[in-house]
Amino acid sequence: MISRVDLANITKLTKATISTQVSHLIEEGLLIETHQEYYNVGRKPIMLSLNYHAGYAIGIDLDYRDITFTVSDLIGKPVHSDKVELRNSNYDDVLQILISQINKYKETYSQSRYGIVGVVIGIHGTVKNDETIGFVPQHKWHNMNLKGDLEQHLDLAVSIENNANLCAFAEKVFSCHTSENLISINMYSGIGLGVLMNGELVKGYLGYTGEIGHMIINPDGKPCNCGNSGCWELYASEGSFFKQLTEKLDQSKLDYRDVKNLIKAKDPVVMHEIDAFIKYIVVDLNNIINLLNPETLVLNSELLKLFPEAESKIKLKLTSSISSYKEILLSELGTNACVMGACALAIKKFLEIPELRLTCGLKNRI
Ligand SMILES: [Zn+2]
Numbered sequence: 585m586i587s588r589v590d591l592a593n594i595t596k597l598t599k600a601t602i603s604t605q606v607s608h609l610i611e612e613g614l615l616i617e618t619h620q621e622y623y624n625v626g627r628k629p630i631m632l633s634l635n636y637h638a639g640y641a642i643g644i645d646l647d648y649r650d651i652t653f654t655v656s657d658l659i660g661k662p663v664h665s666d667k668v669e670l671r672n673s674n675y676d677d678v679l680q681i682l683i684s685q686i687n688k689y690k691e692t693y694s695q696s697r698y699g700i701v702g703v704v705i706g707i708h709g710t711v712k713n714d715e716t717i718g719f720v721p722q723h724k725w726h727n728m729n730l731k732g733d734l735e736q737h738l739d740l741a742v743s744i745e746n747n748a749n750l751c752a753f754a755e756k757v758f759s760c761h762t763s764e765n766l767i768s769i770n771m772y773s774g775i776g777l778g779v780l781m782n783g784e785l786v787k788g789y790l791g792y793t794g795e796i797g798h799m800i801i802n803p804d805g806k807p808c809n810c811g812n813s814g815c816w817e818l819y820a821s822e823g824s825f826f827k828q829l830t831e832k833l834d835q836s837k838l839d840y841r842d843v844k845n846l847i848k849a850k851d852p853v854v855m856h857e858i859d860a861f862i863k864y865i866v867v868d869l870n871n872i873i874n875l876l877n878p879e880t881l882v883l884n885s886e887l888l889k890l891f892p893e894a895e896s897k898i899k900l901k902l903t904s905s906i907s908s909y910k911e912i913l914l915s916e917l918g919t920n921a922c923v924m925g926a927c928a929l930a931i932k933k934f935l936e937i938p939e940l941r942l943t944c945g946l947k948n949r950i
Contacts, residue, residue, distance in 0.1 A: 617631070636657040708776075774797045
């Protein structure tokens with residue numbers, strides 16, 4: 585909440601200008617007048633607040649096995665979330681699921697002033713600068729115009745973005761407000777990198793920046809489905825960790841809870857695998873740090889969070905006297921980073937503002 589007087593002081597605009605602008609925004613339903621509660625003596629000043637129920641954003645994480653939908657208000661606070669399981673990779677089937685879910689939210693939030701203000705979808709694959717899909721390896725989709733196909737059926741603004749980019753954007757918007765050079769590394773089934781330099785997402789020639797999981801760390805290593813051998817994600821993704829551990833422990837399936845219990849029991853096999861996992865993470869972190877000189881490096885991995893010493897072990901192994909960074913953090917947003925970043929991007933586009941900082945839904949920093 586802020587008063588007109590404070591707005592004038594901060595922006596150095598005249599009180600008359602602020603008054604006119606505020607009236608427009610109140611007419612548009614984006615601002616509301618309210619009273620500050622803790623003024624218990626004297627006249628309560630009239631404060632202004634963003635009317636965060638004026639509209640709602642939809643953030644979507646289109647993953648391999650399921651699609652996560654999150655609806656947030658205009659300050660990025662999630663108000664509803666659904667997860668829909670995918671039975672197959674058929675593009676038309678997935679399109680129908682997206683249309684039907686989005687239409688459901690459109691109906692539910694139709695009473696608010698602006699209804700759904702935008703839809704942003706995170707894709708686990710390459711997204712071109714024109715927002716068409718280049719390639720999604722796990723669904724085997726090539727050159728799809730998902731944005732166009734959805735906008736044909738929905739009267740809404742739809743944006744498509746790479747999921748690692750949305751995660752980096754979410755870290756900046758919700759957590760690391762002042763970091764202008766931030767990178768975020770997702771380490772789940774594969775490894776993706778989102779890069780924000782001078783506050784802007786770095787996209788590259790076609791928009792494919794950050795396919796870091798396929799950086800080769802061992803030219804004679806394991807074969808990868810990208811056609812090369814020894815790619816980083818075959819050694820340092822959670823997918824590769826679980827594959828290796830299930831084989832070594834002769835189990836059909838293991839999950840986070842199993843690993844947590846094994847760490848607690850100091851099981852020698854799991855401790856050895858975690859050491860190897862961290863060793864391979866550090867190999868390429870060193871390369872990435874040397875390449876980009878980031879201020880903030882966010883590691884997004886639920887597995888690393890299970891291992892209390894992970895962060896300090898990684899920092900200790902980054903011993904190069906050349907590589908330089910300011911801070912390494914484990915993501916607090918975790919697996920929600922993609923949908924949260926998607927909601928935030930939809931809000932930013934709707935409000936047409938150059939920078940967005942939100943504080944809702946944050947736990948304590950690690
Ligand atoms: Zn590869």
